[in-house]
Amino acid sequence: MKDNKDIRVVVGMSGGVDSSVAALLLKEQGYDVVGIFMKNWDDTDEFGVCTATEDFDDVVRVCNQLDIPYYSVNFEKEYWDKVFTYFLAEYKAGRTPNPDVMCNKEIKFKAFLDHALSLGADYLATGHYAQVREVDGHTQMLRGVDDNKDQTYFLNQLSEDVLSKVMFPLGHMPKTKVREIAKEAGLVTATKKDSTGICFIGERNFKQFLSEYLPAQPGEMQTLDGIVKGKHDGLMYYTIGQRQGLGIGGEGDPWFVVGKNLKENILYVEQGYSNDYLYSNALIATDINWINEAAIKESFSCTAKFRYRQKDSDVKVTLLDGGRVRVDFVNPERAITPGQAVVFYDGDVCLGGATIDEIIKQENKLQYVG
Amino acid sequence: MEPIYLDHAATTPMSNEVIDAMLPVYKDTFGNPSSVHSFGRKARQHLDAARRVMAKSIHANEKEIIYTSGGTEADNLALIGTALANRHKGNHIITTVQEHHAVLHTAEFLGKQGFDVTYLPVDVNGKVDVNDLQAALSDETILVSIMYVNNETGVIQPIKAIGELLKDHQAYFHTDAVQAYGLIDIDVKAMHIDLLSVSSHKINGPKGIGFLYAEEHVKMNPLQFGGEQERKRRAGTENIVSVVGFQKAVELAMEHRAERVKTYQHYKQLFLDELTNHGVEYQVNGERSEQIASIVNISFPGANVEQMLTNFDLDGIAASSGSACTAGSVEPSHVLTAMFGENNPCTTNSIRFSFGIFNTTENVMEAAERVAKIIKRLI
Numbered sequence: 001m002k003d004n005k006d007i008r009v010v011v012g013m014s015g016g017v018d019s020s021v022a023a024l025l026l027k028e029q030g031y032d033v034v035g036i037f038m039k040n041w042d043d044t045d046e047f048g049v050c051t052a053t054e055d056f057d058d059v060v061r062v063c064n065q066l067d068i069p070y071y072s073v074n075f076e077k078e079y080w081d082k083v084f085t086y087f088l089a090e091y092k093a094g095r096t097p098n099p100d101v102m103c104n105k106e107i108k109f110k111a112f113l114d115h116a117l118s119l120g121a122d123y124l125a126t127g128h129y130a131q132v133r134e135v136d137g138h139t140q141m142l143r144g145v146d147d148n149k150d151q152t153y154f155l156n157q158l159s160e161d162v163l164s165k166v167m168f169p170l171g172h173m174p175k176t177k178v179r180e181i182a183k184e185a186g187l188v189t190a191t192k193k194d195s196t197g198i199c200f201i202g203e204r205n206f207k208q209f210l211s212e213y214l215p216a217q218p219g220e221m222q223t224l225d226g227i228v229k230g231k232h233d234g235l236m237y238y239t240i241g242q243r244q245g246l247g248i249g250g251e252g253d254p255w256f257v258v259g260k261n262l263k264e265n266i267l268y269v270e271q272g273y274s275n276d277y278l279y280s281n282a283l284i285a286t287d288i289n290w291i292n293e294a295a296i297k298e299s300f301s302c303t304a305k306f307r308y309r310q311k312d313s314d315v316k317v318t319l320l321d322g323g324r325v326r327v328d329f330v331n332p333e334r335a336i337t338p339g340q341a342v343v344f345y346d347g348d349v350c351l352g353g354a355t356i357d358e359i360i361k362q363e364n365k366l367q368y369v370g
Numbered sequence: 371m372e373p374i375y376l377d378h379a380a381t382t383p384m385s386n387e388v389i390d391a392m393l394p395v396y397k398d399t400f401g402n403p404s405s406v407h408s409f410g411r412k413a414r415q416h417l418d419a420a421r422r423v424m425a426k427s428i429h430a431n432e433k434e435i436i437y438t439s440g441g442t443e444a445d446n447l448a449l450i451g452t453a454l455a456n457r458h459k460g461n462h463i464i465t466t467v468q469e470h471h472a473v474l475h476t477a478e479f480l481g482k483q484g485f486d487v488t489y490l491p492v493d494v495n496g497k498v499d500v501n502d503l504q505a506a507l508s509d510e511t512i513l514v515s516i517m518y519v520n521n522e523t524g525v526i527q528p529i530k531a532i533g534e535l536l537k538d539h540q541a542y543f544h545t546d547a548v549q550a551y552g553l554i555d556i557d558v559k560a561m562h563i564d565l566l567s568v569s570s571h572k573i574n575g576p577k578g579i580g581f582l583y584a585e586e587h588v589k590m591n592p593l594q595f596g597g598e599q600e601r602k603r604r605a606g607t608e609n610i611v612s613v614v615g616f617q618k619a620v621e622l623a624m625e626h627r628a629e630r631v632k633t634y635q636h637y638k639q640l641f642l643d644e645l646t647n648h649g650v651e652y653q654v655n656g657e658r659s660e661q662i663a664s665i666v667n668i669s670f671p672g673a674n675v676e677q678m679l680t681n682f683d684l685d686g687i688a689a690s691s692g693s694a695c696t697a698g699s700v701e702p703s704h705v706l707t708a709m710f711g712e713n714n715p716c717t718t719n720s721i722r723f724s725f726g727i728f729n730t731t732e733n734v735m736e737a738a739e740r741v742a743k744i745i746k747r748l749i
Contacts, residue, residue: 034684071680074700118677118748119684 002122004030009167010116011035011125012108013062013070015055018127018170020062020189021178025169026125027066034119035063035070038112040079040103041200051202061188075111082106084200088213091236094260095339098154099198101353105157113162123167130155130350131171132163138292139164141350146174153308156343156353157289207237219265221246224258224277232267235260240368241278241335259367268367279332280361285342285354288325296351303345306336306356312345325354338368373686374737378572378726379521379549379665380690384615385574385727391618392576395611403608404597413610420617424581427620428566429557436582436600437608441548441569443593444582445472445515447604448544448565451590452513453480459540460510466490466498466517467708472567473515473546474704486510492708496525496656500535511541518550518566522692522705522722523656524665526554533562542588548572548580552623553631553662564588570612574727575619579612630727634663637725637734641666644738650745655706655720667692667706669720672749676700678721681744687737689723 011023013035026033037052037059044050056072063070083102090097108126116124128151129144139160144150158166170178182190195202201209210216216234223229229248232238237245238257246269248255258277259268270277283306290296298319303312304327314330327342336359343353359366375383395416401409403417418432425432438444453463465477467489481487488506492498498516507514514536519526529545536543544565547556552573558566565588569580584590584603596605623630645652645668655667670678675691682689692703702717710716725734 036680069683071676071683073676073680115677119680 005032007123008032008034008119008121009123009125010119010121012112012127013037013059014127014195015058015062015189015192016127016195017182017187017189017192018129018178018194020058020127020187021181022125022127022169023062023068024066024181024185024187026167027068033066033068034121035059035066035068036112036116037070037072038108039072039074040076040083040107042076043200043202058189058192065185065187073112073115075107078111079103079107079200090339091210092214093339094235094262096239096337097339098341099200100154101157101341103199104155109155109158109162109166113165117165123165125167125169127170128155128168129170129175130168132166132168134164138295141291142171142348143345143350144168144171148309149175152345152350153305153341153343153353156291156341156350157287158291159289160291160293163291207233210236217265219267221248221267221269223270224268229255229269235262235265235267238267240337243273261367274334277366278334280329280336280359280366281332282326282328282360283336283342283356284320284358284360285325285327286323286357288319288323288352288354290352291350302351305343305345306333307340315344317344323354324357336368371686371740372733373688374733374740375688375728376723376725376734376737377688377690378729379524379722379724381571381577382574382726383728384576385619385622387622388575388615388618392611392615395614399610403610404599413608416610416614417608420613420620423617423620424568425583427556427624428551428568428583429559430583431586433601434583434586436584436603437613438580438582438604439578439609440571440580441470441546441567442472444567444569444580445470445544445546446476447582447590447593448567448584449473449476449480449513449515450593451603452542452544452565452588453485454591455589456512456542460508460512462486462488462508462510463513463515464488464490464503464506464511464541465515466492468492468496468498468520468522468705469515469517470521470546470548473517477515490516492705494709495660496520496523496705496709497660498527498532500528500531503532504535507535507539507541509540511539513544514541515544515546518545518547518554518556519662519665520656520705521549521665522703523667523709524549524661524724525656526550526660526662529563530561537562542585549662549665552620553627553634553664555627558583558585570616570619573619573623576612576615579609579616581616631663634725637729637731638663638666640731641723641725641734641738642668644735645742645745648739648742648746650742651749652745653716655709655716664726665722665724667720667722669716670745670749671715671719673719673745674700675718675721677748678719678744681748682721682741685740685744687740687744689721691721 009026009031013019037056039052083099087097087099113124129149130152131142143152220228221230221232242257246255253272255269258270301316304315316328318326338356340356341353342356344351359368399413401413403414421432421435424435463485477487490502542564546567548569551568564585566583571577592603594605652668652670692705706717
């Protein structure tokens with residue numbers, strides 16, 4: 001067994017409280033800790049100011065306080081090619097992508113992991129709320145104990161091989177404890193606001209951001225029976241189950257997005273949160289990733305999440321060919337959204353995940369995106 | 371692993387003699403040199419003695435030396451001070467694309483203030499062409515600022531020829547000599563230099579001190595106002611202890627110049643030979659025969675600056691690059707871009723190694739070996 005001091009751990013540091021505390025904990029455990037700041041997006045504004053500069057400054061302060069070396073690395077090109085291109089393509093296809101899942105898969109736990117290994121690292125650590133554990137020679141990923149912060153949903157595409165080189169020092173503690181540790185240590189990031197939203201958009205207006213990259217094509221809002229209810233600004237701006245921003249007033253229940261017709265550029269809307277058309281019984285997902293593939297059967301029951309922070313639902317999983325999987329719901333599910341991830345769990349163990357492609361209601365494919 | 375410092379062009383450790391010279395001054399001399407009492411006079415004596423040493427080191431007269439907080443302030447004072455004081459004679463300033471940012475950003479500032487600034491190009495060897503300067507000169511030109519030695523490539527510029535060209539022109543000739551001073555014999559009078567910037571911490575003196583040589587007749591506005599220090603050209607109570615340390619560093623540099631040049635040449639050759647022996651593919655940026663002894667800028671095809679510097683540091687090699695890479699952004703080196711053009715791989719795969727007094731044959735060889743190992747691992 002190597003001493004901790006001979007084990008080099010590269011910590012991906014964002015300048016936030018989570019990764020700061022992750023580095024602190026590893027340092028306290030005596031590891032050879034190296035902090036690295038990753039830049040994936042150039043958000044320099046018209047005054048030449050970019051938030052990365054300020055975030056890196058926080059990384060510098062924290063690392064100096066912890067007495068660990070710090071560096072930075074640029075993955076703007078990789079991020080653009082692997083994450084942003086996918087992000088735009090999905091929106092263009094009328095779907096709702098999850099860039100964080102793709103970023104973890106392609107950047108943080110691929111390009112960045114490779115970089116860390118090239119620096120002689122034994123492990124890569126991040127401030128994610130998730131846990132890894134070794135069972136019978138296999139590495140598993142478990143939910144973070146803070147149910148409200150658990151981030152395994154975003155990590156569903158990682159492989160066992162990758163996870164065996166990863167540490168999540170915060171996985172076993174609640175967020176409040178993380179803040180407490182940061183405060184006690186007097187870290188400059190102790191009270192820093194958590195970043196929200198998609199990293200490259202930040203606090204900006206999402207609609208405006210998207211319109212800079214994809215031409216918006218306004219069209220009609222119709223009920224499923226073809227009654228025109230108004231105009232939409234472009235199908236990409238809407239997601240299944242959305243209520244806000246439709247601008248349909250009048251009598252009765254509120255209106256919801258229930259489908260998109262890409263060919264004719266129509267946004268389908270119907271009334272009522274519990275509108276029947278928002279409910280489905282099954283889905284087909286693609287790009288399945290099983291973390292411990294050997295343990296997976298042809299067909300089995302488990303729980304699943306269809307979006308981040310949602311409660312688990314009971315499902316039955318059936319493997320299909322071509323990396324696809326069919327997921328049948330024990331109870332009907334509302335507003336399953338193409339492009340989002342479906343992530344599977346056996347108790348606290350995250351089994352893996354896939355990308356939601358088709359939604360099925362009583363063996364008919366719903367025109368959520370068609 | 372014992373870290374090895376090969377970044378003397380960024381800053382240097384202080385010589386022990388320098389520290390020894392400063393320590394008693396901390397204890398014994400606290401007076402304000404402007405005061406009329408004995409305490410003040412004692413401090414003033416230190417200032418004057420040091421000033422004579424600095425003046426002599428460049429063949430100037432002692433009234434022509436203005437203490438500053440370092441090279442950056444000296445450059446700012448030279449450019450902004452003379453530009454503002456001579457606007458009635460013309461509105462045109464000439465500098466080069468490869469200046470240190472202390473000059474480059476100051477020139478850009480003056481450009482925004484309405485001055486017409488010409489940025490001369492450099493050739494693929496990193497050198498300014500005097501013919502380009504001649505072509506750019508006009509009756510409106512009031513200032514020419516061209517660095518003596520480039521801080522990234524170490525390439526020595528044709529300062530003598532430029533001085534010769536400008537000696538009968540109204541334009542003042544400023545040169546940032548921060549990287550040259552101490553290793554090159556500088557005679558401001560013979561070379562017709564009107565303004566020259568020097569920094570203490572590049573020659574094993576303390577940080578926070580430097581000087582600007584300004585020829586006696588140069589008209590220059592001050593940039594900071596207050597007392598009458600430095601003949602009203604730089605207000606503020608002088609930093610006596612640092613001036614004394616700086617003085618010692620200058621004395622040592624003058625005394626050991628020839629031997630340092632020889633030693634650093636030897637280190638440079640040794641370093642390159644070791645890389646070659648280890649089978650590393652590289653090329654030296656800038657004309658070897660016209661480089662200062664202490665600096666070598668090496669391009670490693672197939673590598674990138676960020677990865678190299680991180681690996682170097684983790685393996686105890688301190689070097690740097692002209693490509694700024696903070697906060698994860700790699701800005702290609704403006705100097706290498708000027709030489710090789712935009713998007714040339716050299717602008718993001720080159721590292722500057724610079725030698726100094728605490729290097730030894732052994733640690734230079736050891737450094738080359740570590741560098742070779744890393745480069746071979748990365749490529």
